[in-house]
Amino acid sequence: MFGPVLIVLTYMESHDPTARIPWIEALAREGLLSETAQDSARRHIRPASAWHAWAQNLLLMLGATLVLAGVVFFFAYNWQAMGRFLKFGVIQAAIVACILVSLRFRDHALSGNIMLMAACMLTGVLLAVFGQTYQTGADAYELFFAWALLITGWVAVSQFAACWFLWLILLQTGTVLYWVQVAEPLHHTPFETLCIGIASINLLGLIAREIGSVMGFAWLKARWHRALLLMTLLSALFIPTFAIILDIDDSSATRLAAAILWLIGSAGAGFVYRKLLPDMAALSLVVTNACLMLIVLLGRIAFDQVHNMEAFIFLLMAVIILGVVSLATFYLRRASRAMHAEQPERAP
């Protein structure tokens, strides 16, 4: 639960030249806005039409979720009593219905996209039922790869980030399962190769996202996509690098390669999100990741070098953490100020 909150939190504050309620409240606290002006500003920022749209979206989201869940429960209850023909017929009919509704509501982006997402999910259900009914003996990774392959066309035309994320998750789940079921037991493929594979998928996704965003695809502009992909990419490479620090004697070539890739990835991401596509939140993620690694490294050295001084070693660790984090926050503050100054739209 901490991960999603962290991602949303990292995007809480950004350089935003639009008028926002917290800005209004800050001005009021400083005595620059009277109560009447404050009320008026709130009405401008959040007019009735905005509330109306908000309530409609909420009702759509909750209503659709409940109806879909109800349908799933209905089939779960009657599953045993249903024949093969009926089972496949119902699921395929539901997929077709979702696609038709999605086409019908093409102008209403949210409704259409939600139906397309439902069709993508139902495709997985269809494959699972197929495997269960005919006992194909296929490995689980095949299900996920086939699922990803079958929905690729819809995902490609969807212009809906959630569909793309579902596709990426399926691809990565398939990759992990392939390693668990085939690569490791049959070919002794090291865990680090899996980490590099997962990182590569996320790197490609991140590059595609950035190119699409620069090319002006509005549906790719939401910055949480960037955070999620960047966080997964760095985390995948973090694990083998962390393992090297903890156990330097067991550093295979793949592990070393993963560590070097982590170093290149962190430095590259730091450069890109500081200079080319300035983004304070992404930069904070990169720096936090690097801080963690540095603390582990220094901690390892400290615990190796100092013996029989338990109290001192704990104090030293506290100082190391404070020192590293202070350096990082010092750098981030400077970067934040510089980004603020570079942003031409900041002044109203």
Next chain:
Amino acid sequence: MKQSKLLANLVSEGVLDPDVRDRIVEQNRQPAESDPIGIKILAGIGGWFAALFLLPFIGMIADSMNSGIGWLVSGIVLLVLAILLRRKTQSTFPGQLALAFALAGHLAAVGGLVEGLSNRYEWVSAILAHAVVMGAVYPFFNSGIYRFIGALALGIMVTLWVIVELDAFPLIHALIAIETLTIGILMQERSRHPSLNPLFVAAVCMLPATLVFMDVTQMDSWWHSSFRGAIWPSSLIVAAGLVTLFVRIAGGWGSLRRPWLLAVVLAVILLGLFTTPGILVAIGLLGIGFADQDRLVSAIAFVFLPVFLVFYYYTLHVDLAYKSAVVTASGILLLALRWGLRQLQPAEGAS
């Protein structure tokens, strides 16, 4: 809407003086004083971990003195140091050090107080000690992270006390009422003082978290069966809070004449009747987040909403056939409400 356009509108409406507008524009050219949230999170985590490593060090010093008293004295010394350090400088390293001192000092002082108080009532002693130390430090130590962690810890401790120690289910409703009231009172402040923000966020975190505790304890296999009770009092409290919130946002009780607001109130009542209070809370927090453009509150709501939806399915103690009917009917009702709401589209720009 851009800041410049909003300010121009306020000036043209005659509610803002042009000179004040110019001052605001000039002020906006200066860099923001507060840190971006990424830095705050990094600083918080750094301070917390440093405090964890400081504690064993303090422990060894305290052990060389008379244990309980030693902890208390070390804690107070660290807290005083933290407050002085924070007041003296706002630089990065001293700021981090102050936070680590404050967290470690807080834990040491609470430990010392608990040691000195009666051992028969460990929970109450710990809660009281924590409340006393937090109450004494909160106004003087100007750190949102410390204040947030302190307020959140108090909420968690009280909730655990009710569930684990007292084993009294009805008290959960009292807790939920207190948390709802705290959020409501803090929202009443037109422009809340920044020092109260950590308390507000802690209450916003604790309300859904308490409801998750409540839902978990109602599950057969997850908690002992004696801790059971009706959840409708919480639904009632939360629904009342939510209706008050929406009416306040709409401009007061007089606004209830508006058809769309009536539709929203009806939706709240239906959700209260058919779902768990957690879903209402998540929706309420989404509303608060949207109204105040508070992304933190919205993020918390978005994280808890799916959790409560899953709890809702799980806690319907009926067979799957009936469950599917209830869930589908609830969904259809909400979609019908949405359809009704679409017919009541307000004019563009209406307030």
